Amino acid sequence: MADGFRIYEEKRDSVVVLRLEGFLDAHTAASFENAIQKKVEEGETCLAVDGSKLNYISSAGLGVFMSFIEELRDKNGDIRIGGLIPKVRQVFEILGFTEILQLFNTVDEAVESFQSER
Amino acid sequence: MAQTFEQSFALHVPSSSENLAMIRSFVGEIAQRADLSDDESLLLEVAVDEACANVIEHAYHHDATQQVTVRAILDDETIRFHVVDHGKGFDPAIVEPKDPRELVKERASGGLGMGLIRRIMDEVVYHIVPGEKNELQMVKRRRPRK
Numbered sequence: 001m002a003d004g005f006r007i008y009e010e011k012r013d014s015v016v017v018l019r020l021e022g023f024l025d026a027h028t029a030a031s032f033e034n035a036i037q038k039k040v041e042e043g044e045t046c047l048a049v050d051g052s053k054l055n056y057i058s059s060a061g062l063g064v065f066m067s068f069i070e071e072l073r074d075k076n077g078d079i080r081i082g083g084l085i086p087k088v089r090q091v092f093e094i095l096g097f098t099e100i101l102q103l104f105n106t107v108d109e110a111v112e113s114f115q116s117e118r
Numbered sequence: 119m120a121q122t123f124e125q126s127f128a129l130h131v132p133s134s135s136e137n138l139a140m141i142r143s144f145v146g147e148i149a150q151r152a153d154l155s156d157d158e159s160l161l162l163e164v165a166v167d168e169a170c171a172n173v174i175e176h177a178y179h180h181d182a183t184q185q186v187t188v189r190a191i192l193d194d195e196t197i198r199f200h201v202v203d204h205g206k207g208f209d210p211a212i213v214e215p216k217d218p219r220e221l222v223k224e225r226a227s228g229g230l231g232m233g234l235i236r237r238i239m240d241e242v243v244y245h246i247v248p249g250e251k252n253e254l255q256m257v258k259r260r261r262p263r264k
Contacts, residue, residue, distance in 0.1 A: 025142075026171040027135035033227070056142070056160065058167050059230035066218065067227040087160045094161075094237050095218050095230060 007035050012048075015114045017107060019050040024061035033064045036079070040068065045077025046114045050107035052083030057091050065101060080114070082107035124193040125151075130185050133178040133203075141170050141188055145199070148190045152197050152260060162197070162258060165238040168231040169201040169254050177205030177252065194260070201254045207246040 005028035008019040016039050024032060039047060047068075065079060072078050082104040084092065092098055104110040129144045131137040142163040149159035170186050178184040187202040215233035236242055241257035 023139060023142075025135070025138050025167060026175070027138055056163070058138075058164055058171065059228075059234050060171065062218075062230055063227035066222050066230070067225050069222050070225050087157045090157060090161070091164060091234070095234060097218065100218060100222055 005031065007032060009035070012111050013115060014118065015046045015048050015111045016044045017048045017050055017111060019053065019107070021053040023056040024054060024064075025056065025058045026060040029060035029064050032061065033067070036064065036068050040071065045072055045075045047072065047077070047079040048107055048110040048114065049079065049081045050083055050110075051081050051088065052085065052107065054084065054088055057088055059095075062092070062095065062097060065097070069100065078102065078114070080104065080110040082110035122193050122195070124191060127190045127192075129188045131188075132182040133174045133184040133186050133205075134180065134182040135171065135174055137186075138167050138171060138174075141186075142167055144188060145190070148192060148197065148199075152192055161238045162199070165235045165256055165258075166199050166201065168235050169199070169256065172231055173201060173203040173205065173252075177203045177207070179205075196260060197258045199256045201256075203252050204250070205252070207248065207252045 005022040005024055008021070010017045018035060020032070036047065068079055080102045083106050084103065089103070092101070092103065102113065104113065127148060129141065131140055145163045145166045146159055149162050154162070166188060170188065173186050174180060184203070184205060189200040189202065191198040215236065216229050218230065221229050235256060239256040240259045243255045245253045245255065
């Protein structure tokens with residue numbers, strides 16, 4: 001499905017990994033928001049997003065990251081991203097999100113960044 | 119004097135966010151005709167997506183019986199996209215885009231769209247004809263490919 005969006009989840013020690021696939025826009029952002037909200041309600045605070053299969057993001061998707069950053073950092077956690085492809089990464093760069101969020105080359109590096117702080 | 123050759127295309131879709139993918143495909147086709155790179159194409163898709171998502175949410179309140187029109191005009195020097203609606207007029211130009219850092223502190227999830235459009239496009243103009251139509255005009259100047 002050309003316009004599909006999927007989220008796959010796994011746990012690596014204390015880090016929840018959310019692998020995003022497809023197109024994150026105003027139509028699909030709610031499912032991403034719900035997935036993060038569910039994790040927060042379960043008490044998870046360290047979220048690593050695998051963006052290597054994410055083909056598109058608009059402001060609605062960026063807004064989901066934006067709305068959870070403070071809450072997770074208040075709880076000594078964070079949301080970090082690894083593996084963004086260059087054409088998607090440029091959307092983060094245009095709005096200065098590379099200064100706001102920690103971006104890594106791979107999701108493994110994002111996960112390790114949490115583990116090295118424990 | 120060299121003649122400028124102008125091509126014009128239009129897409130009309132029901133005002134529903136599920137049609138944003140179709141709108142992006144349309145923009146991608148235009149970008150391909152303009153021989154843009156994948157990166158440049160994606161940014162145009164983002165700008166038009168943002169404009170249409172605003173119309174769907176703010177002008178038509180997700181009423182899929184209404185229509186969003188995207189017009190693309192391609193000439194030697196520019197790629198222009200006009201997003202037209204007949205809903206409640208809202209001039210995005212009067213809203214000063216906020217610094218994303220401020221929005222993070224406010225835990226906001228919106229407020230980024232117009233800032234993205236302005237950073238991607240070279241010119242952004244909004245026309246309201248009260249009771250008739252609203253039109254967001256976005257211009258990207260073409261650069262010669264290396």
